[in-house]
Amino acid sequence: MRAIEPIAWAALVAAGIAVYLGGSVYAVGVAFSLCTAVALTQSWALFSALTGYVSLGAVVFYGLGAYVTVLMFGETPLLLVLAVAALAAGGFAFLIGWPVLRVRGPYFVILSFGLAELVKNLVMLNEDRLGQFSRMMFAAPDLGTLYLLMLGCAIAATLVAWLVRRGRFGDGLRAIRENEEAAETLGVPVTRLKIAAFVLSAIIPGVVGGLATLRTGYFEPSTVFDPTISLSVVTMALVGGGDDTRGPVLGALFFLLLSEVLWARLPQLYVIVLGVMLIAFVLFLPRGIAGLLPKAGGRAT
Amino acid sequence: MSQLLSTQLLFAALLTGALYGLISLGLNLVYGTLRLLNVAHGDLVMIGAYTAYWAMTLAGIPPVASVFLAAALCAGLGWLAYTALFRRLLANAEIARRLESNSLLVFFGLSIIIQNVFALAFTASPRGYQYLSDVYEFAGVSTSGSRLLSFAVAAGLCAATYLFLRFNLFGLAVRGLIERPAAAEIVGIDVDRVRIVSFCAGFALAGVAGVLVSQTEQINPFMGFPFTITAFVVIILGGLGNIKAGLAASFVLGAIETYGVALTSANLRSVLIYGIFILVLLVRPQGLLGKAAR
Numbered sequence: 001m002r003a004i005e006p007i008a009w010a011a012l013v014a015a016g017i018a019v020y021l022g023g024s025v026y027a028v029g030v031a032f033s034l035c036t037a038v039a040l041t042q043s044w045a046l047f048s049a050l051t052g053y054v055s056l057g058a059v060v061f062y063g064l065g066a067y068v069t070v071l072m073f074g075e076t077p078l079l080l081v082l083a084v085a086a087l088a089a090g091g092f093a094f095l096i097g098w099p100v101l102r103v104r105g106p107y108f109v110i111l112s113f114g115l116a117e118l119v120k121n122l123v124m125l126n127e128d129r130l131g132q133f134s135r136m137m138f139a140a141p142d143l144g145t146l147y148l149l150m151l152g153c154a155i156a157a158t159l160v161a162w163l164v165r166r167g168r169f170g171d172g173l174r175a176i177r178e179n180e181e182a183a184e185t186l187g188v189p190v191t192r193l194k195i196a197a198f199v200l201s202a203i204i205p206g207v208v209g210g211l212a213t214l215r216t217g218y219f220e221p222s223t224v225f226d227p228t229i230s231l232s233v234v235t236m237a238l239v240g241g242g243d244d245t246r247g248p249v250l251g252a253l254f255f256l257l258l259s260e261v262l263w264a265r266l267p268q269l270y271v272i273v274l275g276v277m278l279i280a281f282v283l284f285l286p287r288g289i290a291g292l293l294p295k296a297g298g299r300a301t
Numbered sequence: 302m303s304q305l306l307s308t309q310l311l312f313a314a315l316l317t318g319a320l321y322g323l324i325s326l327g328l329n330l331v332y333g334t335l336r337l338l339n340v341a342h343g344d345l346v347m348i349g350a351y352t353a354y355w356a357m358t359l360a361g362i363p364p365v366a367s368v369f370l371a372a373a374l375c376a377g378l379g380w381l382a383y384t385a386l387f388r389r390l391l392a393n394a395e396i397a398r399r400l401e402s403n404s405l406l407v408f409f410g411l412s413i414i415i416q417n418v419f420a421l422a423f424t425a426s427p428r429g430y431q432y433l434s435d436v437y438e439f440a441g442v443s444t445s446g447s448r449l450l451s452f453a454v455a456a457g458l459c460a461a462t463y464l465f466l467r468f469n470l471f472g473l474a475v476r477g478l479i480e481r482p483a484a485a486e487i488v489g490i491d492v493d494r495v496r497i498v499s500f501c502a503g504f505a506l507a508g509v510a511g512v513l514v515s516q517t518e519q520i521n522p523f524m525g526f527p528f529t530i531t532a533f534v535v536i537i538l539g540g541l542g543n544i545k546a547g548l549a550a551s552f553v554l555g556a557i558e559t560y561g562v563a564l565t566s567a568n569l570r571s572v573l574i575y576g577i578f579i580l581v582l583l584v585r586p587q588g589l590l591g592k593a594a595r
Contacts, residue, residue, distance in 0.1 A: 056409065099583050106338045109405045110533060111582045113340075117530075118575035125568060231413060234406070268417040275417070278410035282403050283389060 012249070016151045020144060032147045032215065034256050035154035039208045040229075041236045041248035042157035046164055047201035048234075049242025051194060052177035053101065054109050057116030058233045061089040061202040063225035065209030067123055070135050070219040078141060082149070082207050089206025090199050097195035104180070113227070120225035127221055134220040141214065150211050157204045162245045164200070173197055228271060235278045241288025250289045308441040310563055316448060318555025319455035320510055322548050324528055325535035326462055327506035333479035333542035334499040337387065337404040341412035342532055343525030345375050345504050349511020350520040351419065357430045364432055364447075368454065368512045375508030379501040382411065387500075412525070419522035427519040447516035455513055458506065459548055466544055475499055479542045527574065531558075534578045 019031040044058045065085035072081045096115070103111050127133070140146075164170045172193045175183035184190045213219050232255065240251025255274075262270040281288060328342045349371035356367035390404055433446030466472040478485040478495050486492050510528075514520070535554055539547035554577070561573050 054406070103582055106405050107582055110338065110340065111579065114530065114575050114578045114582070118572065118579055121571040121575060125572060128568060231409075238406070266421075268421045272414050272417045272421070275410040275412075275414035279386070279407050279414075282406050282410070283386070286403070 028143055028147050032150055035150040037252035038154040038249055039157040039204050040233045041252055042161045043201045043204045044233045045237045045242040045248050046161045047197045050173035055112040056230050057112035059225055059229040060116040060119050061205035062209035065089050065206030066213040066224040069210035069213055082210050085206045085210040086203045090203040093199045093202035097198045101194045123221040137217045140217050146211050146215050153204050153208050235274045238281045239277055241290030244290040247288050247290035312442045314556040314559035316452045317559055318552035319452055321531055321535055321555055322459045322551035323455045323510045325532040325547050327503035328532040329536045329547050330499045330503035334496050340408045342507055343529030344412050344415040345507035346511040346528045347525035349508035350515035353512040353515040364512050364516050368509050371508035371512045372505040376501040376505040379504030383497050383500045416522050427521045429519045432516050451513040537581050
C-alpha cells in the first residue's frame with residue numbers, strides 16, 4: 001500500500017492536467033465539477049470530521065466567495081478578486097469563530113445551518129435593496145483557465161488536509177473530537193485550534209465559490225447559498241470517509257458518477273439518493289468507503 | 302402606530318403563537334424523551350398539510366375530520382422511523398458515541414427525502430383550498446372561520462397536552478423521563494414504551510398543526526423547514542424538554558414575529574427568525590426561561 005498510494009495520487013494529478021491539455025469541453029466541465037467537489041469536501045472534512053463539529057452550513061463560505069467575486073469582477077484582475085474572496089471567507093470564519101465554536105454537539109449542527117440561511121437571506125435582502133434580482137457576468141475567463149485554477153484548489157485543499165492530519169495540529173483537533181474537556185485539561189489550546197481549523201476550512205471554499213460563479217457567468221443568492229451544496233459536501237465526506245485524506249476524493253468521485261447520471265434529468269431524485277446514502281452510511285458504514293481500504297502509511301491518517 | 306395596538310394584530314400574534322406552541326410541543330416531546338433533535342419536524346407539518354389538501358380536494362373531507370387522518374398518518378411514520386432507524390441508532394455503540402450529531406444527520410437525511418419525494422410526486426408548485434373562508438367580525442377583529450378553528454384547535458390541544466403531562470399517570474412518566482432520564486429507569490418506568498409513545502405523539506401533533514396551517518396558507522413540499530427553525534427557537538428559548546416554558550416562548554415568538562413584520566416589512570421575516578435563532582443559540586443554548594432540563 002505504501003508504494004501504491006503516492007503513485008495513485010500522482011496519477012490523479014496527471015489525469016487532471018491531461019484533461020486540461022487534451023480533453024473535450026465536456027471532459028473539462030466534468031473535471032471542473034470533480035475538482036469543485038474535492039476542494040469543498042476536503043475543506044469541510046479538515047474541520048468537521050477532525051473536530052466532530054459537524055457543519056451543515058459549508059455553503060456559506062462558498063456563497064460569500066461567489067458574492068465577493070461578482071461584486072468585484074470586471075475592473076480588478078482575476079487573481080486579486082480570488083484573493084479577496086479567500087480573505088472574505090476566511091475573515092468571516094475568523095469573526096464568527098469565537099462565539100459560534102463555543103456551541104457544541106447538535107446545537108452547533110443546527111446553528112451552522114441557520115447561520116448559512118441567515119447570510120443567504122441577508123444577501124438576498126441586500127440584492128433586493130440594490131434592485132438586483134440576478135447578475136450576469138461578462139468577459140469571464142475561459143473554461144480552461146478556470147479549470148486549472150480549480151484543479152489548483154483541489155490539490156491545495158488535499159495537501160492542506162494531508163499536512164494537517166499528519167501533524168500535531170491534527171492530533172489536537174482529534175483530541176477535541178474525542179473529549180474536549182480532557183484535551184483542554186491536558187493543555188491542548190482547544191479554542192485556538194478550533195478557530196484556526198475553522199478559518200483554514202473556509203479559505204479555499206471562498207475561492208471555489210468565486211471560480212464556480214465565474215464559470216456559470218450568472219449569480220443569484222439562492223443558487224450560490226443553496227443548502228443542497230452543504231448537504232452534498234457532508235454526504236460526500238461521509239460516504240468517502242471523513243477521517244482520511246483519501247475519503248473526500250473517493251466520495252467526490254462516487255457522487256460525480258451519480259450526478260452525471262441523475263442531476264440533469266432528475267434533480268429531485270439526486271437529492272433523494274443523497275439523503276438515503278447519508279442515512280445508510282451513518283447507520284452502517286460510519287467510516288465511509290475509505291474505512292474499507294487498508295490504513296494508509298502505517299499510522300492512522 | 303395605532304395599527305400596532307389593534308386587536309386584529311393581537312389575534313394574529315395569538316394565532317401564530319398557538320400554532321408554534323403546537324408544533325414545538327411535538328418537537329419538545331421527542332427531544333425531551335430521546336435527547337434527539339428532529340430536524341425533519343417541519344416536514345411532518347408539511348405532510349399534515351398535504352393530507353388535509355388531498356382529503357379536501359379528492360374526497361371532500363374537511364380539515365375538522367382530516368385532523369385525525371393526519372395525526373394517524375404522522376404517528377404511523379413516527380412508529381416506523383423509531384423502530385426501523387432510531388432503535389438501531391441507540392443500540393449501536395460506535396454510533397452512540399457521537400449519537401446526537403449522528404441522529405441529527407439521520408433526521409436531516411429523512412427531511413430531504415420527505416421533501417423531495419413530495420416534490421417528485423406532487424410537483425413543487427404551491428397549492429391551496431378554500432374552507433370556512435367567510436369572514437366574522439368581533440371586538441375589532443375581522444377573521445375567517447378557518448383561522449378561528451385553527452386557533453381553537455391549536456390552543457385546545459396545547460392545553461390538553463399540558464394537562465395530560467401534568468395529571469395523567471402516563472403523562473407523569475413522560476415528564477419523569479424528560480426531567481430525570483436516569484432516575485426514570487430506576488423507578489420502573491418502561492423507558493422504551495414512553496419513548497415510542499412520545500415519538501409518535503410528537504409526530505402526530507406536527508401533523509395536526511400542518512392541517513391547521515393548510516387552511517389559511519399555501520402549501521408546498523419545502524414549507525416545513527421554516528417551521529422546524531421556529532420550533533427550535535421556541536424550545537431553545539424555553540429550555541429543551543421544558544414544556545411549560547416552551548408554550549410561553551411560543552407566544553413570545555409569535556408576538557415578536559407578528560409585530561416585527563408589521564413594524565418593518567414582510568421581506569425581513571426570515572432574517573428576523575434566523576437572527577433570533579442564532580442569537581438564542583449563541584447566548585444561551587440551555588434556554589432563557591426557566592431552568593435547563595438536564
